[in-house]
Amino acid sequence: MTDTPRLVLIDGSSYLYRAFHALPPLTNDAGEPTGALFGVVNMLRATLKEQPAYVAFVVDAPGKTFRDDLYPEYKANRAAMPDELRAQVQPMCDIVNALGMTILRIEGVEADDVIGTLAVRAAEQGIDVTISTSDKDFAQLVRPGIALVNTMSGSRLDSEAGVIDKFGVRPDQIIDLLALMGDSVDNIPGVEKCGPKTAAKWLGEYGTLDNVIAHAESIKGKIGENLRAALPRLPLNRMLTTIRTDVDLDRGPTDLALRDRHVDKLRELYARYGFKQALRELEGPGAVVEDHANSPTGLRNTAAGHARSGAPAEAVDPSLSAKGDYEAILTPEQFDDLLTRLRDSEEFAFDTETDSLDPMQANLIGLSLAAEPGRGAYLPLGHDYPGAPKQLDRTEALAALRTLFEDPTRKKMGQHGKYDLHVLRRNGIEVRNYADDTMLQSFVYNATATRHDMDSLAKRYLGYDTVRYEDVAGKGAKSIPFSQVSIEDAMRYAAEDADVTLRLHRVLSPKVEAVPGLAHVYHEIEMPLVQVLERVEANGVMVDADELRRQSADLGKRMLAAQQKATELAGRTFNLDSPKQLGQLLFDELKLPALVKTPSGAPSTNEEALEAIADQHELPRVILEYRGLSKLRSTYTDKLPEMVNRDTGRVHTSYHQAGAATGRLASSDPNLQNIPIRTDDGRRIRQAFVAPEGRCIVACDYSQIELRIMAHLSEDPSLLRAFESGADIHRATAAEVFGKPFDEVSNNERRAAKAINFGLMYGMGAFGLARQLNISRGEAQDYIALYFSRYPGVRDFMERTRQQAREQGYVETVFGRRLYLDNIHARNQGLRAGAERAAINAPMQGTAADIIKLAMISIDGWLADHRDRALMVLQVHDELVFEVETGFVDTLVNEARDRMSRVAGLRVPLLVDSGIGANWDEAH
Template sequence: MSANTPLILVDGSSYLYRAFHAMFKADLRNSAGQPTGAVRGVIAMLRRLQKDYPDSPIAVVFDAKGKTFRDEMFDQYKAQRPPMPDDLRVQVQPINDIIDAMGLPRLVVEGVEADDVIGTLAAQAGSERPVIVSTGDKDMAQLVNAHVTLVNTMTETVMDEAGVEEKFGLPPSLIIDFLALMGDKVDNIPGVPGVGEKTALALLQGLGGLKDIYANLDKVAELDVRGAKSLGKKLEENRDMAELSYKLATIKCDVDLELDLAALTPTPPDNDKLLSLFQEMEFKSWIDELQSGGVTDKAGHEAAAPAAVSETDYQVVLAEAEFNAWLEQLRKAELFAFDTETTSLNYMQARIVGVSFAIEPGKAAYVPFAHDYLDAPEQLTEQQVLGALKPLLEDANVAKLGQNLKYDSHVLANHGISLRGIAEDSMLESYVLDSTGSRHDMDSLALKYLGHSTIHYEDIAGKGSKQLTFNQIALEQAGPYAAEDADITLRLHQTLAPQLAAHSELEKVYRDIELPLVPILARIERNGALVSRDMLAKQSMEIAEKLVQLERQAFEIAGGEFNLASPKQLGEILFERLNIPVIKKTPKGAPSTAEEVLVELAHDYELPKVLLEYRGLAKLKSTYTDKLPLLIEPTTGRVHTSYHQAVAATGRLSSSDPNLQNIPIRSAEGRRIRQAFIAPQGYKILAADYSQIELRIMAHLSGDEGLIQAFARGEDIHRATAAEVFGMEKDAVTDEQRRSAKAINFGLIYGMSAFGLARQLHIGRNEAQQYIDLYFQRYPGVQRYMDETRAIAAEKGYVETLFGRRLHLPEINASNGQRRQAAERTAINAPMQGTAADIIKRAMIAVDAWLQSGEVDARMIMQVHDELVLEVAEHQIEQVSAKLEALMAGAAELAIPLEVGIGVGDNWDEAH
């Protein structure tokens, strides 16, 4: 081991929690339902360190179980920390096993923390060799000196002495004093009450360390800090607490270790063991590396593998000759990855500041043309770059690959370029492969499939109000970030495409449904919807008046004023003053006032009913009547939503800014919001909606003769169900019985239990069970379908739609009964909801192809649930209605025909 080679000490405990929380939303699991996100995150970071420091010894240090010497000093130390989450606890052993199989020393020392072991090893190295501490813990900044540097692998930031001073405003020698004064909520270090970060900083910068401060308490009042006059007294009164906090915050650098630095030499990895562990965790890309020979060299270091990110050649292209050379390569390429860097996430307003592309893994270029920060180097012009690229980008025969190319097509359109030749999209490849396996953004996919932590935008642009737009970022940082985007997109495609190709049905979903939808959704978004600002303003005023009335009504019922938004005050009113029974408690034991509780109480008590109405109207006002006018694009006078293909697990589209899917239609106020979506002069709004599509899909999938015949006869399906369940003639069915049958029809396809049905219908659980039993007696095919679906899901770990889309169910065999039952309910519903999503998408593709022919003056402006909304020239309403109904009805062949309802009006509400 060369003395110049840095020693890498990894704070394993820090990364354990950070990886878990970073991957928490993705909720990665293998097919057995075992959580794997923290394992992947920690091991990916270790692999990154091996790549970045190929000749360095790496040791991983974890906290030991049990108390440490700090607990003896202060019994409240870390007392507020919750126990380790169950989903993290079960990942600790696999992480340990993989680290051991990688040949990395793993250290756990009882009685001290990982920080102390790292501090001691860093002190042992002294000035003889450089030490790099890999951590995300700010406390470690106290260890930094001329020979010790911190590296945060998750954010790819490095902190030397100057870096510590830049981040904290203090040198490393004062970090302990800093923590002693302001305390540390994470570790429950008390600090001095009332002294926060700014005050601590002013004290240390003005007077020096803790000893200097207490030697000069008379000078504290002179500092330019809030409350300076009383601060000296506060410090004096809490001197013992400050000194205790100093001791608690100090990393112990003289732990009696049973090993020395020489013992930290790594051993060759056990590739057989690694392969077995990766297979258990189902880390596909890492398995492929091992099996393809991309494993280790003779020294035990990991060698380059096809899918993994290894050596890179990223160029920032500033010269015309270089750009022309890249253009020539793009023209010859069978496929190239393409990405844009822009000034905004708002696709209608964003301007391109540079483009990046990649043709082969590891080789990518960024061509900037609008970076305008002070002293920015001379760049090619927008006309030179986009003018030259336009023929390529508009050529349908030149194949392009991207990550969420819908966004890039929008911003190119802002520059007069119509993107064609969308051949691949890595976001959609991942989504079709496993919609529930992770998030589908590039950072998450790079970590999951390539074991690579990408450069994050915040790393180069900053955060919050001071965040830079891309044109303000120096090319030294912007270039690698942008080029990496193109490179990672290409690598992801090369990893995901073979996996898709191995499953022909999934490949069809990707090729025939998701990819063709990209330009269609872009057109719908760009068309936008015309909304009436005046109508929304009027509605906002009326809702505001109604809210005041409801508030007064609530005060009257409660016998006094209270804050309607305060759960504590509301709880006191409901359960103490009004003596309403508590039906549910929060995790901390307080009576719950959650919406589901209020819904149940509202059947018997007036105040919960008023509160629900108040909450609903307040949300309607803030989310729609107030917000929609702010979303009107000045250049078009329309609202342009964003449709998301890779969010909903079932394949349904979701939307944001505004969220069109959540505009309520059951309340009069919700329907009035739809009235604000209006047709321009000379046009009408046409809404086409599938009728009871999920029940029709249920009839088809179950093959139940009773359901199929009821639909075939054109009967009211809910009335027919009521007649079957209650054993009477259809004409004798009451509205109440029809409502109950409707609850059963829809409840069962969502996996509703007898308990859930009882709550919805306000009947006894036994009576609800009798309804369900009768339903299954009359429709045995439905019972058979549900039983078979549960069994298939348990065996395969997934269910499929009619068109082959898969929904993975990682918890279908979970030992936890609630989780398993939830997965079973999803298994029953997902094929129906997913098939409905596939059908509306297939309909959109067919309708768009017809509209693009130019035969009629009409355009799609919205897709909401099972409904397509168009603007149609008044004189062509009949022609468009007939064609639209035929195209939508023909989007799938079921045992009973799809039925499409058509409505026309001057606004969306009238049409719907």
């Protein structure tokens, strides 16, 4: 260990943006965004564990800098900070302060210049400097005593040799390299078509930018012409890309000593934002703080990411935590021995290695298999790097394995195996008896205890650190395709996949089987659904790309019209995509009231804020229209035509079983569940979802399913009676609540009853109802009280559910799925209230999710004999969409509606609406 003091300079702006884009859109129980904050806090904790003497957290100050004076277009094309990121800035600063770090914001210069100045001064004083950043520009500062560390990736750059290896030039040439390349993020135009290799080649030959300029005439070809065209702006580029090291600062490196942590403040902040691992660390060894990550499920396939869970490992058999014995199958003798082991086993785990995250495009590179814990095999089939050893014939090997995979008497298991089922199907293998999936076992056992990717599960349930994908294939620009990974490294990574899957199954299976309700959900709902979803995804859905392009053009014209209208209303031009400019216009110039604030207390310009003042000025409504058009265009009409699979001519979404704790399915790449249905533009997009000639689209969806589940769970006689009568439930509720005959209920009374019916399911109180109905809070409270007086069973159900959640820590769906509520005993009243609202809604939303899954399983089984005439192509919440041969429509509709209505025996009937059309919109 050296006694040399160390200064860590943290590039706060860089990490905030990097974390925002790298992590999923996490929220705490109060709905506040936390994704970027979570990433930055983890980085800060990692930094402080190294116990630096001095630390500064440096961020950009608002306003212009000297670079804007040099070049007015500097950073002109940068999008405004998203509202959900802006909301995390102040909490980030609060946590940094509470950790005892100095925050530096210096007007007139960028954070880079502040960091550069402090770094050089500290190095001159004999202080070791670490710049914590992911920004390549800082490579120009690397020298003895100054190192760059990317805390998110773990990479370190601390020598001239390291910079040369990474960029092809010395640190003193980085500025010239950047000047030649330009920077699209900062809107600095470089030499056209000049990338890092070309720029490095020129600097290697000529040494400096000045010499490159002097020899511009001798550089041939189109790139030479581009260089000569760019000559006038290159000196300015060099000024813009030079990090200043002479900023006038009122403090030096030794003024940045760490202060004592404000433990109480940290405890409050970590609890508010749900950072339970950080909270456990704060409370010290032995603290009991259950950890869970509020994020989508991680996937661990060849190119997938590897999220780590901080949750502690549970006590397990030591043999399940030991390193495994793995082999690469390269000879016929090894392959025969592997086949014998698999044939002698009643079950085996498998995993595919590919070159893409998209299972409909991925090429199979290899297969891993395991029939006993601790022993795994990797069968390479597509490694093609120079010097790669000869591999077994792909056709013959897959033919030999097909018999095992298609044997219905032999159990197969995987980790997020739906991906692998796709890959194997596309390689001629239809897997039968896919019996277990460790991702789903973990999800059913406890959806919120951990993330459900392999790395997190292995750490929590086995105490085992897995080999990560980037360990064998690299990361970022230096990553290589899996086909280029050495077979030895690939074996170490891939065989472990199958082995760890088998080990996890041995640990998780008893946990699930010990609770009959969980075992039922796992075996009767989640596992049968895997292969149903695989078929739905493989079916895909046809889209009319030309129609979508026409819609994009129309949306673009309307966006332009909205921009022009906004400019007229404002009396000047402004950037409609800039929350800052919009806020200044609305609240400073037009003096409109700021009715909605960000968590930091600043006026918000999000959708809720604009809706709140839309009745006071026309401009907010125009901005909302513009944003809606922009979102539809970027998310759907521009994107969907690009996602048509080149082989099938269809769009193939991915469905996620282990995302929402309630069990509700999610859709991604593309997300087809969020297309608006109540707007003309949303319906137009659905018109582009079509059927081929001779077929049509059929949609079947449950009518008011969550309300029906509430009636079933509450057993309220009046509510049950209302549903059994088959009458309009909201009008029937209004008649009960307001004591009127059914036929005399006004539309406003029906609207109020509908708001109460749906609002109570989501925990809405008097305040929310008052806002929705535009009435006083007192009137809203009277409505709710009247509702409960007419439906006392609903009130009793809600109280029973809260009590169950407090006593057990979880609530259950009708089918036995458990939904854990981590904050039900939270000291913070807001967190506790949020958990109580979730406790009431979760059984209804979770039961609805279970019902649609059971319906999919039932209908898919019937479709097995009719796949040439009808396909299930989409699932959207409570709706199933089919592509059906015209002459088979009546049969499909009758069968689907019958199966959907009979899939669950509730105390009220399940009603199913259906529609038929040439496209999805017409089928509604």
